[in-house]
Amino acid sequence: RSRARLSRANMAAAAAEGAEPPPEPxxxxxxxxPPEPxxxxxxxxxDAALVDVTTALETESAxxxxxxxxxxxxxxxxxxxxxxxxxxxxxxxxxxxxxxxICTKWFTADTFGIDTTSCLPFMTxxxxxxxxxxxxxxxxxxxxxxxLKEMCLSALANLTWQSRTQDEHPKTMFSKDKDIIPFIDKYxxxxxxxxxxxxxxxxxxxVKTMCKxxxxxxxxxxxxxxxxxxxxxxxxxxxxxxxxxxxxxAYDNQKQNNAVSTSGSLNGKFFTQEGGMAAGGSGxxxxxxxxxxxxxxxxxxxxxxSDPLFSAQxxxxxxxxxxxxxxxxxxxxxxxxxxxHAPDPEKLELDCWAGKxxxxxLYRACLYERVLLAxxxxxxxxxxxxDRLTVIGEKGYSMVRASHGVRKGAWYFxxxxxxxxxxxxxxxxxxxxxxxxxxxxxxxxFSYSWRSKKGTKFHQSIGKHYSSGYxxxxxxxxxxxxxxxxxxxxxxxxxxxDKALIKFKSYLYFEEKDFVDKAEKSLKQAPGSQIIFFKNxxxxxxxxxxxxxxxxxxxxxxxxxxxxxxxFGPYFKYPPRDITYxxxxxxxxxxxxxxxxxxxxxxxxxxxxxxxSPPWEP
Numbered sequence: 133r134s135r136a137r138l139s140r141a142n143m144a145a146a147a148a149e150g151a152e153p154p155p156e157p158x159x160x161x162x163x164x165x166p167p168e169p170x171x172x173x174x175x176x177x178x179d180a181a182l183v184d185v186t187t188a189l190e191t192e193s194a195x196x197x198x199x200x201x202x203x204x205x206x207x208x209x210x211x212x213x214x215x216x217x218x219x220x221x222x223x224x225x226x227x228x229x230x231x232x233x234i235c236t237k238w239f240t241a242d243t244f245g246i247d248t249t250s251c252l253p254f255m256t257x258x259x260x261x262x263x264x265x266x267x268x269x270x271x272x273x274x275x276x277x278x279x280l281k282e283m284c285l286s287a288l289a290n291l292t293w294q295s296r297t298q299d300e301h302p303k304t305m306f307s308k309d310k311d312i313i314p315f316i317d318k319y320x321x322x323x324x325x326x327x328x329x330x331x332x333x334x335x336x337x338x339v340k341t342m343c344k345x346x347x348x349x350x351x352x353x354x355x356x357x358x359x360x361x362x363x364x365x366x367x368x369x370x371x372x373x374x375x376x377x378x379x380x381x382a383y384d385n386q387k388q389n390n391a392v393s394t395s396g397s398l399n400g401k402f403f404t405q406e407g408g409m410a411a412g413g414s415g416x417x418x419x420x421x422x423x424x425x426x427x428x429x430x431x432x433x434x435x436x437x438s439d440p441l442f443s444a445q446x447x448x449x450x451x452x453x454x455x456x457x458x459x460x461x462x463x464x465x466x467x468x469x470x471x472x473h474a475p476d477p478e479k480l481e482l483d484c485w486a487g488k489x490x491x492x493x494l495y496r497a498c499l500y501e502r503v504l505l506a507x508x509x510x511x512x513x514x515x516x517x518x519d520r521l522t523v524i525g526e527k528g529y530s531m532v533r534a535s536h537g538v539r540k541g542a543w544y545f546x547x548x549x550x551x552x553x554x555x556x557x558x559x560x561x562x563x564x565x566x567x568x569x570x571x572x573x574x575x576x577x578f579s580y581s582w583r584s585k586k587g588t589k590f591h592q593s594i595g596k597h598y599s600s601g602y603x604x605x606x607x608x609x610x611x612x613x614x615x616x617x618x619x620x621x622x623x624x625x626x627x628x629x630d631k632a633l634i635k636f637k638s639y640l641y642f643e644e645k646d647f648v649d650k651a652e653k654s655l656k657q658a659p660g661s662q663i664i665f666f667k668n669x670x671x672x673x674x675x676x677x678x679x680x681x682x683x684x685x686x687x688x689x690x691x692x693x694x695x696x697x698x699x700f701g702p703y704f705k706y707p708p709r710d711i712t713y714x715x716x717x718x719x720x721x722x723x724x725x726x727x728x729x730x731x732x733x734x735x736x737x738x739x740x741x742x743x744x745s746p747p748w749e750p
Contacts, residue, residue, distance in 0.1 A: 134493050223319055235264065251275070257276045258381060281345050288349070292371060303367065304350075312587070328742050339367065348371070350372055458505060459508055462646045466644065469495060492629040492631055494628065496629070497727055499724050503716050504534070505688075520694070526690075531571070531687055537565070537627075538719060538739065542711070547610065558696060559581035561665075563684065589675045599667070606668060607667075607706055611713060612684055613660075618681050626728070629734055661679045671710075
């Protein structure tokens with residue numbers, strides 16, 4: 133039944149092709165034999181032969197499409213076999229149409245009420261997302277600056293369409309001086325956002341462009357011998373692919389992936405209706421470099437300037453690059469990733485951003501959903517295990533913080549003392565982000581610690597007796613309680629979107645300057661806050677009360693070759709029984725939620741007051 137349907141479809145397609153010139157359809161889907169060159173003493177016979185060859189090529193291109201579904205009806209078969217004619221009727225060629233960059237569907241500009249005063253049919257220099265695909269639920273349309281290749285492509289497509297619909301004998305080749313240059317000059321503002329150059333040098337450049345882009349354009353430099361065409365009409369140019377329905381914003385990628393095969397069946401050469409030979413027929417140019425032995429072509433997708441920025445970077449296990457910048461010398465670095473909620477991520481493709489800093493509002497802090505020891509927020513000499521739960525000290529005191537911090541509520545985690553050789557020591561506890569990494573915990577105003585020797589507690593480098601010491605084999609518990617009504621508790625985390633973005637080993641990072649002196653002066657106590665330490669499940673009493681407001685991270689500082697492991701929960705060896713708390717592991721997804729909310733609010737605020745647009749952006 134399927135074969136019968138296809139047979140009827142082929143007969144219908146043959147009948148449709150027979151109704152239009154040329155009257156004779158191709159005899160078989162096999163590639164036609166190379167045509168004889170046109171005779172020098174006659175024009176009519178040569179033109180007829182060229183018409184037959186062009187018809188065969190168009191049919192061969194149509195047959196190269198994807199196979200039809202066996203259950204399809206005759207109309208579907210006719211659409212697939214009929215070539216560009218039916219597609220043009222469905223596509224409404226000649227009108228301003230836009231192709232969605234996500235679903236690849238075509239829409240007329242009038243469908244969404246888009247202003248088309250500065251647009252042309254067959255333009256390719258734009259980004260468009262329909263209201264179904266765009267994350268905002270609205271249509272997105274952005275014109276981009278067109279290069280000369282895109283301008284020539286659009287000009288030739290419009291000239292070809294006009295000739296098909298207006299001329300009695302449609303043309304496929306057009307004069308540079310009489311057709312192409314006047315068209316581009318007339319519609320310059322509609323074809324590109326670039327200003328019209330003061331010097332008329334671009335006409336020479338378009339000739340170079342079309343001669344170089346031999347996988348897109350046909351070139352004919354001189355008239356055939358005996359032809360009545362005047363010499364001043366040459367050179368002439370045309371489109372290699374006469375199916376205008378293929379022209380869209382992804383035309384380059386489509387040409388590379390679905391290039392029309394010109395070698396093998398026609399010895400790499402073919403002619404147009406006006407006697408023009410395909411520019412790739414000589415075997416020269418960049419198209420010939422990609423030729424394979426079987427006559428096919430190969431190529432990679434064209435890269436854009438934004439590709440390296442928005443391509444998904446594969447993170448190693450536990451979500452952080454192995455090579456990364458460390459927080460030091462007064463600067464801190466936060467791994468960044470593309471923000472899916474950012475409005476207009478395509479604006480990076482505007483040429484006004486060329487050479488400008490990467491806008492931070494298009495990115496967000498990259499957070500792993502598990503609480504682990506931070507690889508970047510540590511002294512470089514400390515050694516972190518692959519699972520990021522064990523740390524080994526090196527030489528003098530140095531510190532590492534966890535990847536997540538808390539600003540309100542009651543939280544708890546455990547540390548096990550794995551190895552503690554003689555002459556080693558540890559100070560463990562809590563630290564704010566500005567705590568000095570190249571100093572023991574408790575050295576400054578931003579951290580609170582409990583020392584292994586003599587059980588001394590430290591804050592601002594002042595040690596006070598607290599409990600007995602601890603050593604190898606002990607399991608220590610760390611509890612913090614922060615009030616819910618402080619300014620810090622009520623605020624959302626920093627989005628870092630106003631910070632500079634730097635690139636390091638193919639990853640982007642927010643760079644934040646530390647203002648330690650200013651932060652110290654602004655510190656204020658949080659009444660009701662407290663820190664309690666536990667040893668093997670036994671509370672050692674309240675170590676600190678009314679600590680400073682801020683975001684506190686679990687922190688470890690080690691002296692020499694001491695080895696400790698940290699347990700953020702949710703299961704502990706000695707869970708406290710007389711207090712309520714949440715394990716630090718809960719902060720993993722909690723931080724993701726808080727940061728997402730902060731990012732969304734940032735976008736809402738900047739959308740209202742316009743801070744999102746830099747002074748150089750139009």
